[in-house]
Amino acid sequence: MSVWRFRSFREKRGERKRGFEPDMRAIRPRSVRTHLEPRRISHKIRRMESILFTPIRMGSVEIPNRFVRSATHEFMAEDDGTPTDRHAELFSRLAEGDVGLIITGHAYVQPVGKASSRQTGIYDDRLVDALGGIPAAVHRFPSKIFVQIAHAGRQTKESLAGGTPVAPSAVYDPVSKVMPRELSEEEIRHLIRDFAEAGRRARAAGFDGVQIHAAHGYLLSAFLSPYTNRRRDDWGGSTAGRVRVVVEIIGALKAAAGDGYPVMAKWNSTDFLPGGLEVGESVEMAGRAVEAGLDGIEVSGGSAEAGRGSMWAGLRAEEEEGYFIDAAAKFKGAVPVPVIGLGGNRTFAVMERNVASGRVDMVSLSRPLIREPFLVREFRLGRIAKSACISCNKCFNPRGISCAELKKRKIDI
Ligand SMILES: Cc1cc2nc3c(=O)[nH]c(=O)nc-3n(C[C@H](O)[C@H](O)[C@H](O)COP(=O)(O)O)c2cc1C
Numbered sequence: 001m002s003v004w005r006f007r008s009f010r011e012k013r014g015e016r017k018r019g020f021e022p023d024m025r026a027i028r029p030r031s032v033r034t035h036l037e038p039r040r041i042s043h044k045i046r047r048m049e050s051i052l053f054t055p056i057r058m059g060s061v062e063i064p065n066r067f068v069r070s071a072t073h074e075f076m077a078e079d080d081g082t083p084t085d086r087h088a089e090l091f092s093r094l095a096e097g098d099v100g101l102i103i104t105g106h107a108y109v110q111p112v113g114k115a116s117s118r119q120t121g122i123y124d125d126r127l128v129d130a131l132g133g134i135p136a137a138v139h140r141f142p143s144k145i146f147v148q149i150a151h152a153g154r155q156t157k158e159s160l161a162g163g164t165p166v167a168p169s170a171v172y173d174p175v176s177k178v179m180p181r182e183l184s185e186e187e188i189r190h191l192i193r194d195f196a197e198a199g200r201r202a203r204a205a206g207f208d209g210v211q212i213h214a215a216h217g218y219l220l221s222a223f224l225s226p227y228t229n230r231r232r233d234d235w236g237g238s239t240a241g242r243v244r245v246v247v248e249i250i251g252a253l254k255a256a257a258g259d260g261y262p263v264m265a266k267w268n269s270t271d272f273l274p275g276g277l278e279v280g281e282s283v284e285m286a287g288r289a290v291e292a293g294l295d296g297i298e299v300s301g302g303s304a305e306a307g308r309g310s311m312w313a314g315l316r317a318e319e320e321e322g323y324f325i326d327a328a329a330k331f332k333g334a335v336p337v338p339v340i341g342l343g344g345n346r347t348f349a350v351m352e353r354n355v356a357s358g359r360v361d362m363v364s365l366s367r368p369l370i371r372e373p374f375l376v377r378e379f380r381l382g383r384i385a386k387s388a389c390i391s392c393n394k395c396f397n398p399r400g401i402s403c404a405e406l407k408k409r410k411i412d413i
């Protein structure tokens, strides 16, 4: 029987295969796949029975499996933050590829909170129609989609923010080279209202929920950390004071979007800064956020100033995978909502172990889904055991995220 087989660019030119070749099944759509190798069929049955392919409830929404696309800035919006057709195309591929919950890249809730070029905005009602194209594309499949709502704080530039960046306290950022302006109490009230309005717009656009970005050194995680939040008023100081802005955002957002609307957060377990946020206190803060109505939590870590973010490079061994899962397991023991384990998830068996053992409820992936948008479906079909992503961090393409490794091999996905 003749069987279709992917032939690489070099092979087609008659050259010998050198080094790594990607598994094309994870990056090609269903229409061009022709067979399942018989020796893999038992894997297929086992995978379909895996806990990773069982549904889970987050607040009022049921998610068809345990795979999450972690928020990943797409670099695809217009200058004013309007999403484009490229977003709908990207997200519909991920949905076709069986990702249970897709979280968009960070969308800014105020113009001064813009972190990057070509970033999506959710700061104005006029963006709702264009935003609506994203969930409409995804909902042709069983996947759910949340929009990540965010504010850059001091991790931006004046040219992007359109003025002096803001922060809980005026603490210089040596990476962005910004001395931010401390927010007044009245501005904090506006900030809470603008996150809530973003939630209302997300619902109006058809998103299944929102993720509040409280990680990676951006504004809300800067409030959580004693290193960046040096306020002496009710928005700083104690654990309760530093988490207060997030607690109030959750309440205001639920009121603006409607009570049952799912709200989760991406949460810094630590910022790796001296005298900064540590896991124990972060878990306590998460507990307060859950009491305020948070429906799920994705545990991350890092900050630009620490020189250590959430994208660790050069992962090779299985032991290096799931590098925030030890921290996530501490949250899992403390909060009664789904906990998502993040950071270097690459091997199916490792992810399955982490969920089956109850350390986390779900697993999220960012870089692997840039490289292989159909990865989850290939896992389910038992055709792939591990992502081909080599964690080289060359996917930041200002003209739209893409895998530089695939480009090098002239493979178009
Ligand atoms: C190109 C790119 C853009 C990212 N954008 C965001 C973002 O918008 N919001 C966010 O919370 N994390 C963002 N991240 C971090 C990822 O969500 C994730 O935390 C990190 O890459 C670790 O997961 P991974 O090992 O599966 O890639 C981004 C990562 C990459 C590679």
Ligand code: SF4
Residues within 6 Å of the ligand: 367, 368, 370, 371, 388, 389, 390, 391, 392, 393, 394, 395, 402, 403, 404, 405, 406
């Ligand atoms: S550029 Fe590197 S890190 Fe990014 S998706 Fe490709 S292999 Fe993974």
